[in-house]
Amino acid sequence: MxxxxxxxxxxxxxxxxxxxxxxxxxxxxxxxxxxxxxxxxxxxxxxxxxxxxxxxxxxxxxxxxxxxxxxxxxxxxxxxxxxxxxxxxxxxxxxxxxxxxxxxxxxxxxxxxxxxxxxxxxxxxxxxxxxxxxxxxxxxxxxQTAQTINPELLTVMGILSTLIGGWGGLNQTQLRKILAYSSIAHMGWMVIIIQYAQQLTLVALGMYIVMTSAAFLTFKTAMSTKTSTLATAWAKTPTLVSMTALVLLSLGGLPPLTGFMPKWLILQELTKQDMPLMATTMALAALISLYFYLRLCYVMTLTISPNTTISSTAWRTQTIQTSLPLALFITAALGLLPMTPTILTLLT
Structure with missing residues (x-):
């Protein structure tokens, strides 16, 4: 173009x-x-x-x-x-x-x-x-219109999105489809809390954009679109693969990584609003999503390459892609957790 x-x-x-x-x-x-x-x-x-x-x-x-x-x-x-x-x-x-x-x-x-x-x-x-x-x-x-929208409709959409985003990604082998279901699940987290604390929606959206950008740019650098080709990435860029595993776990909301903070704050706010059943459902849905992130981490870091992969080994050539955006997004995705109170203070 x-x-x-x-x-x-x-x-x-x-x-x-x-x-x-x-x-x-x-x-x-x-x-x-x-x-x-x-x-x-x-x-x-x-x-x-x-x-x-x-x-x-x-x-x-x-x-x-x-x-x-x-x-x-x-x-x-x-x-x-x-x-x-x-x-x-x-x-x-x-x-x-x-x-x-x-x-x-x-x-x-x-x-x-x-x-x-x-x-x-x-x-x-x-x-x-x-x-x-x-x-x-x-x-x-x-x-802008959250206060006029039917709260029951928002709640149903939020729970459905987190459940479907978790279940839909379980049997996927295509990385783009996995990230699409991850997007659906994260949208559910943002929507369910939007009527109670809009600043938490903004925090969750910002964290999601940073972590998803890091994941997409990593897969672009590794030239991987399927989980089977991720097994060859460790031999080419071990440092990047190590960081990517942490980014994926952060997307799943595993403590003490950055992605855990928005989910924890949302669950805390739901509990404050006397919705413990809703909070429990969201937490269980997050565990379902965490499974396919763990599967990606397993393929990247614990699979010996190229003995157990069915894909052809990629040429180990030097990449010509710009690495500065990738480095910035990975650093932000892994290091923003201590900054969360400051971000919340700025938004409130």
Whole structure:
């Protein structure tokens, strides 16, 4: 892809997200989401391959459906209330439709079915953008309207997402599908607490973006898209593989790593809200997710290569990829735990 075209597309991605962040009018927020979607479509389809074309088509259809539902919900709300402001969402039908559309946008259960299939057809760089940057604008709208959305609906979606994200990733061997189910599970953690403590949602979203970026960039450096090829990574970059194992365990929420802190704070807040059963369900769902992260760690660090792998051994050539973003994200993913009180203080 031409550098000029790539610059325009990435600038449009930033413009769409910023427009949604800054908007207080439904049409402006909808326009930002549309610019965001239309900017990532060429990035997804740049590899002229049937899988990427299929993934792009699925993504476009689901996002177009979600955008139409948001536009219809905002029009319905304006029709009944006479207000176009985002904070004036009061019509029950419009609220439910809007929540469903945003769940479709971010891949929240039970509207999650497109996420693993789309992620599987993309390269790792575009998958990273889809799993991180594309979540920001819809999550901003969810946070702004969290107090008007039906709390039971948010709770059901949050629990379903954590359970489906855990169960769905158990039998996967494709790394992109595993990270897609990881995204679904983490979205459930963010959504279930959003009505009680929005700062915890922001903390969980920030930690998720840092850890997922580290995982995607590591797999890109190791040129791995399947769990079987991870077994050859130890012989090439042992230090990176050691750090990646800790990043994956942090994604699973294992103490004393960074990913444990948002989950612990969310469970603590749920307990304070007299929802111990909910907190127990979320903790058990996190244990299910932790299993497939442990399986990836086992394949990377405890499997002797290349005797037990069925894939061909990759050439041990020097990588030409930029390592600074990878180093920054891994450092942040492993060292942000002591900074959590400071982050919470800044957000409250």
């Amino acid at each position: 031409s550098p000029y075209v790539l610059t325009i597309l990435l600038s449009s991605l930033g413009l769409g997200t910023t427009m949604t962040f800054a908007s207080s009018h439904w049409l402006l927020a909808w326009m930002g989401l549309e610019i965001n979607t239309l900017a990532i479509i060429p990035l997804m389809a740049q590899h002229h391959h049937p899988r990427s074309t299929e993934a792009t088509t699925k993504y476009f259809l689901t996002q177009a459906t979600a955008a139409a539902m948001i536009l219809f919900a905002s029009t319905t709300n304006a029709w009944t209330t006479g207000e176009w402001g985002i904070d004036s969402l009061s019509n029950p039908l419009a609220t439910t439709m809007f929540t469903t559309a945003l769940a479709l946008k971010i891949g929240l259960a039970p509207m999650h079915f497109w996420m693993p299939e789309v992620m599987q057809g993309l390269d790792l760089t575009t998958g990273l953008i889809l799993a991180t940057w594309q979540k920001l604008a819809p999550m901003a709208l969810v946070i």
